[in-house]
Amino acid sequence: MSIKPARTRIAPSPTGHMHLGTARVALYDYLLAKKTGGQFILRIEDTDLKRTVPGAEQEIMDGLRWLGLQYDEGPDVGGKYGPYRQTERREIYQAHAKILVEKGHAYPCFCTPDRLEKMRQDQMKRKENPHYDGTCRKLSPDEAARRVANGEPYTIRFKMPYEGVTVAHDHLRGDITTENKQLNDYVLLKTDGLPTYHLAAIVDDHEMEITHVMRGSEWLGTFPLHVNIVRAFGWDEPVWIHLSVFLKPSGKGKMSKREAAQAMKDGYSIFIKDMQELGFTPEGVLNWSALMGWGVSEDDVMTVSQMVDRFTIDSLTPSPAAINFQKLDHFNATHIRLFTTEDLAARLKPYFTREGLNVNDEVLLKMIPLIRERLVTLDDCISFGAFFFRENVAPNLEDLIAKGLDAKQTVEIARRVYQILAAQPDISHERCEPPLRAYVEESGLNVNQVFGFLRVATTGQKVSPPLFESMEIIGRETCLRRIQNAIAMLEKA
Numbered sequence: 001m002s003i004k005p006a007r008t009r010i011a012p013s014p015t016g017h018m019h020l021g022t023a024r025v026a027l028y029d030y031l032l033a034k035k036t037g038g039q040f041i042l043r044i045e046d047t048d049l050k051r052t053v054p055g056a057e058q059e060i061m062d063g064l065r066w067l068g069l070q071y072d073e074g075p076d077v078g079g080k081y082g083p084y085r086q087t088e089r090r091e092i093y094q095a096h097a098k099i100l101v102e103k104g105h106a107y108p109c110f111c112t113p114d115r116l117e118k119m120r121q122d123q124m125k126r127k128e129n130p131h132y133d134g135t136c137r138k139l140s141p142d143e144a145a146r147r148v149a150n151g152e153p154y155t156i157r158f159k160m161p162y163e164g165v166t167v168a169h170d171h172l173r174g175d176i177t178t179e180n181k182q183l184n185d186y187v188l189l190k191t192d193g194l195p196t197y198h199l200a201a202i203v204d205d206h207e208m209e210i211t212h213v214m215r216g217s218e219w220l221g222t223f224p225l226h227v228n229i230v231r232a233f234g235w236d237e238p239v240w241i242h243l244s245v246f247l248k249p250s251g252k253g254k255m256s257k258r259e260a261a262q263a264m265k266d267g268y269s270i271f272i273k274d275m276q277e278l279g280f281t282p283e284g285v286l287n288w289s290a291l292m293g294w295g296v297s298e299d300d301v302m303t304v305s306q307m308v309d310r311f312t313i314d315s316l317t318p319s320p321a322a323i324n325f326q327k328l329d330h331f332n333a334t335h336i337r338l339f340t341t342e343d344l345a346a347r348l349k350p351y352f353t354r355e356g357l358n359v360n361d362e363v364l365l366k367m368i369p370l371i372r373e374r375l376v377t378l379d380d381c382i383s384f385g386a387f388f389f390r391e392n393v394a395p396n397l398e399d400l401i402a403k404g405l406d407a408k409q410t411v412e413i414a415r416r417v418y419q420i421l422a423a424q425p426d427i428s429h430e431r432c433e434p435p436l437r438a439y440v441e442e443s444g445l446n447v448n449q450v451f452g453f454l455r456v457a458t459t460g461q462k463v464s465p466p467l468f469e470s471m472e473i474i475g476r477e478t479c480l481r482r483i484q485n486a487i488a489m490l491e492k493a
C-alpha cells in the first residue's frame with residue numbers, strides 16, 4: 001500500500017524562547033513528512049502583536065536548524081504556499097471571515113471592551129463560565145452592515161450552534177463529544193483586522209494543504225471550535241493529533257516557570273538555545289524528547305534517520321510524560337560516544353574557543369579518544385581537557401604535595417621524576433612508565449605519591465584522563481617545563 005505524502009507544520013508563536021515542546025512537535029512533524037515523502041513546513045503565528053518578542057522568530061529558525069529539522073517551506077526559505085508569516089496574510093483571513101459571515105456562520109460584534117468586561121464579571125458573580133451573551137448575534141444583517149458602514153469598531157465572532165453536540169476526532173484520543181451549549185462564540189477577527197489563532201490556524205492549515213495537525217494538548221479545549229470552523233467552510237479536516245504535555249520531573253503537575261528556573265540551577269534547561277550552550281547535542285535532545293510521547297522502548301538509542309524508519313502516528317501516546325533530565329544526560333553521553341572523532345572534534349572546538357583557548361587541531365584529534373568516554377555534555381571537555389591547550393597550568397600547592405608527605409619531601413620526588421623523564425628521548429608511555437615504576441619500587445613510596453604528583457604537575461588537576469597518554473599528547477618540552485614550575489612552587493612553599 002502506498003502512503004500518501006503528508007504535509008505537516010510547526011506553527012510557533014514568536015513570543016519567547018523556543019522550548020522543548022516545540023522541538024518535540026517539530027520532530028514528529030519532520031519524521032512523518034520524511035517517512036511519507038511529504039513536506040514539513042514552518043509557519044510563524046505572529047498575529048498577537050502585543051506578545052511578539054523581537055528575535056524570537058530567528059531563535060525558532062536557528063533552533064530548528066541546530067536540531068537538524070530543516071523545514072521544506074518557511075518564511076526564510078519560501079515555498080509555493082507562502083507567505084509563511086501570518087501578519088503577512090491579513091487579507092486572506094479577512095476574506096475568509098467575510099465568507100463565514102456571508103454563509104451565516106459568523107457575525108460582526110460591536111460590543112465594547114468595557115461592556116464585555118462587565119458581562120464577564122456579572123457571569124462570574126453568577127458562577128457561570130465566562131462566555132459571550134449573544135447580543136450582536138441577534139442583530140439583523142442590515143443593521144450590522146449599517147453599523148460597519150458607519151465605521152463602528154467591530155470584531156467577527158463565530159456563530160456556534162446552540163443545539164446538539166460536536167464530535168471531534170483526535171487520532172490518539174478517539175471521538176471527543178462536547179455539548180454545543182457549552183461552547184462560546186469565539187472572536188475570529190479582532191478590531192484591528194488581525195485574526196485570532198482560531199481563524200488563522202484553520203485557514204492556513206487548509207490553504208497550505210496540511211494533512212496532519214500535531215499540536216499540544218492545551219488546544220483540546222478549543223478543538224470543538226476548530227472542527228466547527230472547518231465544517232462551516234465545508235472543508236476536509238486534517239488528521240488531528242493532540243500530543244501529551246510534559247510534567248515536572250516529580251511527575252506532579254505541568255512543567256512551570258519555577259521548575260524551568262530550578263532546572264537551570266541544576267545545569268539543565270527546557271529551552272533549546274540554553275541546551276546548546278550547556279553542551280547538549282541535537283542527537284541527544286531529539287532522542288530524549290522523541291521518547292516522551294512515543295510508545296517505543298524507553299531506552300532506544302536512535303538517530304533521526306532510524307527514527308524516520310520506525311515512526312508511525314499510531315505509536316504516539318497521549319499520556320503525559322515527566323521530564324527526566326538524567327535520561328537526557330544518558331542519551332547525550334550515548335550519542336557523543338557514537339560520533340566519529342572528526343565530528344566530535346568539530347563540535348568540541350567551539351567550547352574550547354569559548355573558554356579563550358587556542359585549539360591545536362592535531363592535539364584535539366589525539367585527545368578525544370582519552371576524554372570521550374567521560375563526556376556527558378560537550379562542555380565537559382573543558383574540565384577534562386583544557387590543560388591540553390593551555391600554555392601553563394596552575395595547580396594548587398596542596399594538590400601537588402604527595403599524600404602523607406610534606407612539600408620538602410615532595411620536592412625530592414619531583415626532582416627525581418624530572419631527572420627520569422628528562423633522560424628519555426621521548427615521552428611515550430612505553431618509555432616513561434617502566435623507569436618511574438622502578439623508582440616507586442626502590443624508593444618505597446607508593447604509586448599514588450609519585451604518579452599523583454606527576455598528574456597534578458603536568459595537567460594541573462587531580463582528576464585527568466589517563467596520565468601517560470595525556471603526557472604524550474602534551475609533549476616532552478611542555479611536560480618538563482610544567483614539572484619544573486611545580487618544583488619551583490614546592491621549593492617556595
Ligand code: GLU
Pocket residue numbers: 010011012013045197201214215216
Ligand atoms: N501558535 C500556536 C502555539 O504556539 C500553534 C498551535 C498549533 O500548532 O496549531 O501554541
